[in-house]
Amino acid sequence: MKLLLDAGNSRLKWAIVERGAEPVTGAVSPDEEGLSELAGRIVAEGAPERVALVSVRDAAFADQVSGWCVRQGLPSPFVVRTGRGAHGVWPAYAQVEALGTDRYAAMVAAHRLFEGPLVVVDCGTAVTIDALDEHGRHLGGLILPGLSLMRRSLCAGTAALPDVDERRISSLAANTVDQIASGTVLGLASAVDGLCERVTEVMGPAVPARVLTGGDAALIDAHGRLSYAWRPWLVFQGAFFIMEGDACDPWRSC
Template sequence: MMLLLDIGNTNLRWALSDGGSPGEVRIVRHGAAVPLDLLADWERLEAPGRIVASNVGGPAVAAAISRATRAYWGLDVEFVQTRAHFGALRIAYPEPERFGVDRWLALVAAHRLVPETALVVDAGTAATFDLLLADGRHLGGLILPGVEMMRASLLAGTLIPRIASEPTDEPWAADTGPAVAAGSLQAIAALTTRLYDRLERQTQTSPALILTGGDAERLIPAMDRPARVMPDLVLRGLSEVVSGDAPAIG
């Protein structure tokens, strides 16, 4: 049994895998350290055979997690690194190490799970957009602030009051709080539509639109293209890398 870890900018997702799809996904906020509720869960966990991780949360949380796994099970964490090629998948970046490992793993999983051209949107602390052709060629992507970061930066730079609110069913709003809430979702949804349509015209096919990340479900009402939510996409990519090509692990 393997322990798979997806250490994001804000949250840590983990699941167990026997070499196939990840099991139940657990989510905790890490705060650049090891959360106490994670340790409580791990105290009850039977020792895994391997621990494999994706980390974009920084060296502090990686070191803290590594200390915990050595203390509990005497195991070091194997951190996956982005690489230019993985099977048919080819990354567009000329310097693959500059391409986030979470984005890379999401593409590894997407290419395995869907046969068609795909637009992969990861809506987390940052919102990333990656375009992937059916033959495995990655065209590139874009990055925006995520939903909460977009809202926080607007409120920090203006005198708009901090009003806790969620958008209504309409794409616009009749009050300031809902306008800010709707704007952040609509901005990401609008860019998704623009990229989807460009990809559709370029390839003369109907691409798959895959949403992942903590805010994927929140985006669904704002989307005007058919989308599927795969919240464990990075963990699925980890499982693929571990079972398919050990040299991707550093």
């Protein structure tokens, strides 16, 4: 049994993976309260023999997770690091450590799971778009604000616009809250579509597969006009591959 952790800007996503069983997944807050909640789930599911951590947070958080593992009687976490070629992906960054490990893990997984050139789109707090050629060479990428940041900026930067939760999305909404909800979702979907098309134009003649992941991926998949392969657990799959080497994909074949 493996415990996979993906520490993003807003949430700590987790997956408990065991061969022959569907992975158990969830999310908690990235703090002691969230780790305490996760400890309860581990008691219910059983103790993992390995732990992998993908984190965009600071080193102090990795230390916090390591201390938590010690208190739970778990092995020290395998901390995923961005590498150059070690896992089939060659980042375009001159300083590879500057590329977020979540993006790296997602690209590693996508390159293992799909053939040919790829555009990997991760829709989280920020939206990242990364291009890979068929050999795993990272050609570069783009970053833009995610859905929650777009909505918070509207709320914070105006005098009377409200914060919104999920609503019915409409091309022409008839009240302010629905207009904000619809405008941000459709605007982000259009932005992702348009940027993917631009990236594709400069990648060469072969049409890349577009792989979509992240917390808001379902909205982009539903409201975008391009075709995407939705893989919600792509970062976990990358962490599993990196930690286990030439292992199977637990979401497909274990």
